[in-house]
Amino acid sequence: MNSGENRSTTVQSIAINLLTRVLEVRELMLIVIIIIGGTAMSITTPIFFSSSNFKAILLGLSVEAIIAAGMTILLVSGGLDMSVGSTMALSGIISCIAIKFGIPVFFSVSLGILSGTLVGFINGIIIAHWLINPFIVTLGMLSIVRGLVLILANGVTIINLPESFTILGQGKLFGLQFPIILMFFVIISGDILLRRSRFFRQNYYIGSNEKAAILTGIKVKKVKIINYMLTSTLAGIAGILMAARMASASVNIGTGLELKVITASVIGGASLSGGEGSIAGAFLGALLMGTLINSMNILGIDVYWQNVITGIILITAVILDNVMKRRRESASQ
């Protein structure tokens, strides 16, 4: 009797410990939510639980997740990039125009990606050297780059692209499309670098106290400029993948993408005030949203509702984060 009671209390305390741990480690919490949601969906509709549907989900979020890797690093360092959606379109358009001019695919693609890098360089210089607020700078850049895209493409969508280009978005390896493979590569290597490498860890110092980071001899400007270049380069790569997958370069591609990417990072544990976040978390954030949207499609929920729900998830994630933090602080105060 007595020992039975004891056992049930230890089981209970283990369960409570597990629960607090899951709630504290953001990545664990997201995995649990995704598994629960996925199981529920699998029970309701058989279409959901199939490898082709899973691949569709991953392909759908690959572009977002690749850019989210860079965005998370920026958020950790206290920065932000609103111009990623436009940059993505720019790189797609530039490489496709180059291809149409007869420039070999390899060089066309490089040109597209470099145009992205250049956007990031300009963002970085203005933000790091002239100390202008990153939100304002990249918001301006969002508009400038989108304008350039419209000018370059003359407002029309470029189609009829050679297979040597479209294969970049449509080709497969081990039964998975290239964008998915590249996404896993970026996420895994990015997560390891941000967790363990000296260079990338400097971002946590910059994000948690920039003045102190300067005083400890961290090359704050250099790190910031590299962050913006990295994020824009990833956006450029994502733009190429998208154009290749669609076999067309459209001027509207990537509109509103910045919000989705930031949402993924924030759900994954990044904070807009800097100093926190992980790339694995950002991927899980994107996966959560991707799964949810996929489920809504399967269940036949109106597309317009999807925006509403994405917004609700973002706000919920931030509120939850705040509540948890305050609880932890009051528990420790």
Added chain:
Amino acid sequence: MDNNEMLRVSGISKSFPGVKALDCVDFSLRKAEIHALVGENGAGKSTLMNILSGVIPQDEGKLVIDQKIQKFNGPLDAVKAGIGIVFQELSLIQNLSVAENLFAGRQKTNFAGFIDFRNLYARTRELLSAFSESIDPRTPVKNLSIAKQQVVEILKAVSHNPKILILDEPTSSLTHKEIDKLFRLLEEMKTNGISIIYISHHIQEIFRIADRVTVLRDGKYIATRNVAEIDEPEVVSLMVGRKITHNHINRDSSIDRNTPVLQVRNFSHKKYFSDINFEVFKGEIVSMAGLVGAGRTEIARAIFGLLKPSHGTLLINGKKITPNSPVEAIAGGIAYATENRKSDGLFLDMTISENSIAPQLINFTHRRTDFLDQHKIDSFVENTIRTYGIRTSTAQAETRKLSGGNQQKVLLSMWLGVAPKVLIVDEPTKGVDIGAKNEIFSILRHLADTGTAILVISSDLLEIIAISDRVLVVKNGRISGEMPHQEITEKRVIAYASGIASNNS
């Protein structure tokens, strides 16, 4: 029941994960009394004050204020009950003016709801004059020196006309001049019937100002004594629970007067200082004394590449360098530990471990890659925690959760671990208890003995006397006096700092 009792705290306990910060503590405060509260870093002083001011709730125990049992649900309740507090860490809003900070939330508005600035500034001036301070009420707080900010912080608490005023290490960044003014103000408040709780690591201050003293150790109440019936060694031994042996500091032995490591030549800055000339020799500890605003911190910041001097040269080991940023200064062998740990010293949301390695991340990577070596970091940090006696349950604790003095130790450990050619420490032992202070002095001495040139900026004259081989007194941006350690006395330093004496007279 003692009718003269203003406040009684009984059986207060408070736990944080891993520490019992307060363990059944009793404390009582009489009307019109100045009551000092002392204890080592992490003894629980600030925690007790946070409970008294409603910032955090106690786990157990009861508060009686003016014969009434009080239960605080937040800082506002404490203000209503007549408690005013000056926290250990500065908490002013940097971008707002002095006036707006002083009267935050209490500004008089006119009929349309706009702030009546004329009235606000007038009231601010009146308040400042109580402290004979000549700060313009419109100055943004961020433009004030730390000492002036501390003064504003004190006046803010005073302006609420509290019945009980709590001061948590108010003098840690003040020089003797402000301290004198503060003590006069406190005496005056006392004669007006106000009760004051005074926390300080400067034991001698207690004998100047306090009526009684209560000692805490490891979260426990140890004793309360009348100041008139106790002496300094006894207070210290109550605090630490053992006898403190003063490390004998031997000076001069290792100074190599032929090898200047740091040479500053004709350093000038439009606003802060002019014609600064001095050198620090190999193995020497030189202090800069002076009043608040004399320009000492600015000179240090210029050496460290944070401020551009309008002219002048800097030589390290005889070689000229012109650091334009801390990165270049560090590369040139200079290290600088700031006076303001909260704003530009520590990464408060990061762990002790991450903080302590911050200035030398590059030394903690694996040999051939850029990945950080956790084993190297762990053993370094473990050693740091032991050497400096940082009170924490784990190296992975957030630095924010440490007591003030322990945070200061983390800051110093960051820079002493680098072993630079020139080390500049700005108020190195701010908020640090006596035991740890001696420890830090001997670490500084050891560094000097192994060849580092050390420049100490300090407002604490006893500290200057204890540690320096030579003192430079800075006044109004100029060096007004210099003396070797045999000649250093409080009187002489003060004379030079306030302009009564000068080298050329």
